[in-house]
Amino acid sequence: MQQLADRLIDTGFLQGLPRGLGYVIVVALFAFLMLNFIMLVAGVTSWLERRVWARIQSRIGPNRVGPQGSIQWLADGIKNIMKEDIVPSAADAPLFRFAPYLAMMGFFGAFAVVPFGDGLIVADINIGVLYVSAVTALVVVGILMAGWSSNNKWALLGGIRSAAQIISYEIPAALAVLTVVLFTGTLSMQGIIRAQGWAPWNWFLFHNPFTFVAFFLFFVSALAEGNRTPFDLPEAESELVAGAFTEYSGLRSLLFFLVEWGNLYLIGAICTTLFLGGWQVPAFTDSGLVLGLAQVLTFFLKAYFLVFVAMWVRGTLPRVRVDQLMTLCWKYLVPIAFVNMILAAFFAAILPNGSIFVKAGMCVFGLGLAVHFFQRVLFHLRRAKPELHLSPIV
Amino acid sequence: MSHAIDIDLHREGPGGLETEEMTLNMGPQHPSTHGVLRFVVKADGEVMRRAIPDIGYLHRSIEKIAEKVGYHGFMPYTDRVDYVSAMQCNQGWAMACEKLAGIEVPRRGEYCRVIASEFGRIASHLISVGATGMDMGAITPFTHAIREREYINDILEELCGARLTFNYMRIGGCAWDLPPGFAKRAIAYLDRFEPLIDEYDELISFNKIYVERLANVAPITAERAISWNLVGPNLRGSGVRYDVRRDVPYSAYPEFEFDVPVGTGERGTLGDCYDRYMVRMREIRQSCRILRQALEGIPAGPVVAKVPRTFKPAPGAVHVRVEASRGDMGWFAVSDGTAFPVRVHIRTGSYAAMAAIEELSKGLMIADLVAVIASLDIVAPEVDR
Numbered sequence: 001m002q003q004l005a006d007r008l009i010d011t012g013f014l015q016g017l018p019r020g021l022g023y024v025i026v027v028a029l030f031a032f033l034m035l036n037f038i039m040l041v042a043g044v045t046s047w048l049e050r051r052v053w054a055r056i057q058s059r060i061g062p063n064r065v066g067p068q069g070s071i072q073w074l075a076d077g078i079k080n081i082m083k084e085d086i087v088p089s090a091a092d093a094p095l096f097r098f099a100p101y102l103a104m105m106g107f108f109g110a111f112a113v114v115p116f117g118d119g120l121i122v123a124d125i126n127i128g129v130l131y132v133s134a135v136t137a138l139v140v141v142g143i144l145m146a147g148w149s150s151n152n153k154w155a156l157l158g159g160i161r162s163a164a165q166i167i168s169y170e171i172p173a174a175l176a177v178l179t180v181v182l183f184t185g186t187l188s189m190q191g192i193i194r195a196q197g198w199a200p201w202n203w204f205l206f207h208n209p210f211t212f213v214a215f216f217l218f219f220v221s222a223l224a225e226g227n228r229t230p231f232d233l234p235e236a237e238s239e240l241v242a243g244a245f246t247e248y249s250g251l252r253s254l255l256f257f258l259v260e261w262g263n264l265y266l267i268g269a270i271c272t273t274l275f276l277g278g279w280q281v282p283a284f285t286d287s288g289l290v291l292g293l294a295q296v297l298t299f300f301l302k303a304y305f306l307v308f309v310a311m312w313v314r315g316t317l318p319r320v321r322v323d324q325l326m327t328l329c330w331k332y333l334v335p336i337a338f339v340n341m342i343l344a345a346f347f348a349a350i351l352p353n354g355s356i357f358v359k360a361g362m363c364v365f366g367l368g369l370a371v372h373f374f375q376r377v378l379f380h381l382r383r384a385k386p387e388l389h390l391s392p393i394v
Numbered sequence: 395m396s397h398a399i400d401i402d403l404h405r406e407g408p409g410g411l412e413t414e415e416m417t418l419n420m421g422p423q424h425p426s427t428h429g430v431l432r433f434v435v436k437a438d439g440e441v442m443r444r445a446i447p448d449i450g451y452l453h454r455s456i457e458k459i460a461e462k463v464g465y466h467g468f469m470p471y472t473d474r475v476d477y478v479s480a481m482q483c484n485q486g487w488a489m490a491c492e493k494l495a496g497i498e499v500p501r502r503g504e505y506c507r508v509i510a511s512e513f514g515r516i517a518s519h520l521i522s523v524g525a526t527g528m529d530m531g532a533i534t535p536f537t538h539a540i541r542e543r544e545y546i547n548d549i550l551e552e553l554c555g556a557r558l559t560f561n562y563m564r565i566g567g568c569a570w571d572l573p574p575g576f577a578k579r580a581i582a583y584l585d586r587f588e589p590l591i592d593e594y595d596e597l598i599s600f601n602k603i604y605v606e607r608l609a610n611v612a613p614i615t616a617e618r619a620i621s622w623n624l625v626g627p628n629l630r631g632s633g634v635r636y637d638v639r640r641d642v643p644y645s646a647y648p649e650f651e652f653d654v655p656v657g658t659g660e661r662g663t664l665g666d667c668y669d670r671y672m673v674r675m676r677e678i679r680q681s682c683r684i685l686r687q688a689l690e691g692i693p694a695g696p697v698v699a700k701v702p703r704t705f706k707p708a709p710g711a712v713h714v715r716v717e718a719s720r721g722d723m724g725w726f727a728v729s730d731g732t733a734f735p736v737r738v739h740i741r742t743g744s745y746a747a748m749a750a751i752e753e754l755s756k757g758l759m760i761a762d763l764v765a766v767i768a769s770l771d772i773v774a775p776e777v778d779r
Binding site for chain 1: 416418424425426439440527530531532533534537538541596598601603604606607759760761762764
């Protein structure tokens, strides 16, 4: 990005401006673009989630605003903006007002290093992955602040749950990321993607058994960090009303939901970057523009596939209890992640560039797993007797 | 607050730190208190010391109203005692009046009653099962259960024109005969519904997280269940094989074959939340079984006996019991020979279950309280009446 700013200052629209001011303008421009992009992504994700969820629950879902209800999120957003912004009289008003923005900052910052295509990244910093896990931790401060300042005991419980949960699950998530970093030797998001190829056997998912395990560790931990079912304890509706967000209304409440749905996309994007080959496509054409579009499309499809899986999980599973959540993290995920990373280090020492046989074996294994899974799904679909759902007699 | 709570709020924690017990007000506007229940929760972080139920938010003086509206006129009010399964409340009141006046109900009338109240039981248990899933954070089972309940409502609407407060039964029988082709359609519905019970099991009952959330939570031993006066699925969940339909036979129930499912502690301790949940799942199957027998073997004849419009039973007091969806529902009525009862009292299952919560909640997590409320299947209007 600095090169772009330099070029603009030297030759482009910002010619003659002081260098510092030029940087500020470019950064503000990018931030504005990203903010709009995030709004769009979070909105579309919310619509998609509601539709997917409705199908799972044998409902129809929002279908009134726009074709198939596809701009329902816009209507909801406008409605929420027009609502009264209530600050409870007993709340700690400055903190209460500031908390949603802090949560927002945390996840918004992470989008700076999401690589949508070759060169299509706001800032390809050399510690990209670390930066993501550091910046997204700001979200927990926001949620905890919201819970504390609401002066509501349900909100406080929600905030504390969220803090405990996110801090705990940072560890297996970070260890899973390190497993990949052992093979790339770089923390840069673009570097990690460049270390992979477009074909599945060149993805880190199938690089060796340890990255394969790391993928699932990371996905589960990311779900927990994003407060998604089955780990949606901070806002557990049936227990804590709305958790840390109980007292929020209007735009501030909307911001928290923006964070939630934006986070969902972020989980998908980072998983895609680390394990699924990111934007890598085969070089099928010379046209840079077509290739770029194909890269962006590939990245989006992969990320949204994982988003869909998260929605699917949410429609399927109940919620775990607080002690079960902590047991799962500290007694299972953390030890597994440690052992997995150590074994991966041995593997990296023996076969630093991987082995074609291991990759092939992992691909076959993964394919077998997928086939088995879809057979199970088909089996259950047959047992579910969809004709009964579709043509009720009465 | 209506309770005087004498718990020391400040106590010395480890290291001389003073910790404070948190008093949480759960309800009446809490998403998982199913209506307007209120609990005063004394909690230490996530762990509850105790949860004190507070009742009275839905008191409508139904028993007093009976003394003013007369025997026939009270029938629509009984729908409101337990609006989730109103048919059995109808039946309880009708049976009490019949016992007072010594009226014999025609056999077809008894069959119609059984059909109506078993459909009501399935609908009620579906809500309970779905809501348990919802309280555990899985929303999908609830919508699937509600969908089936809608079809049952359609069937009952065909029978009596109403979907929630049925007002179907009358003193001496039922208001209307089965409409033409009803039995065929009802059996067709059961053919469709019974395979779906297996689907619910796959959807939620055997889900690992779900079992973990319910198993070993708040177990009630058989002795405690009896001494707390728990009834219905809550009692059977503790392994006590007691069902009014079988043990104190009424209506046409002695003519049907059905099992009384009890909790077995299959996934944890006997009498835990999971057992109570599974008892309800199995009772749905048994209700289907009773319904098939009743729909196939329904005799011809009138559905209602001749009852004078001005109903004046002989002086006396009666107590009848029906197995409602939430267990043994007792109806006590005193007549002085006039057209109005002197005293009516209704004994309901949720009231006893509500009282058990304070003991059960000690040392559980807040999330478990939700599981306990859901598994005891407490319906607020039934507690207060």
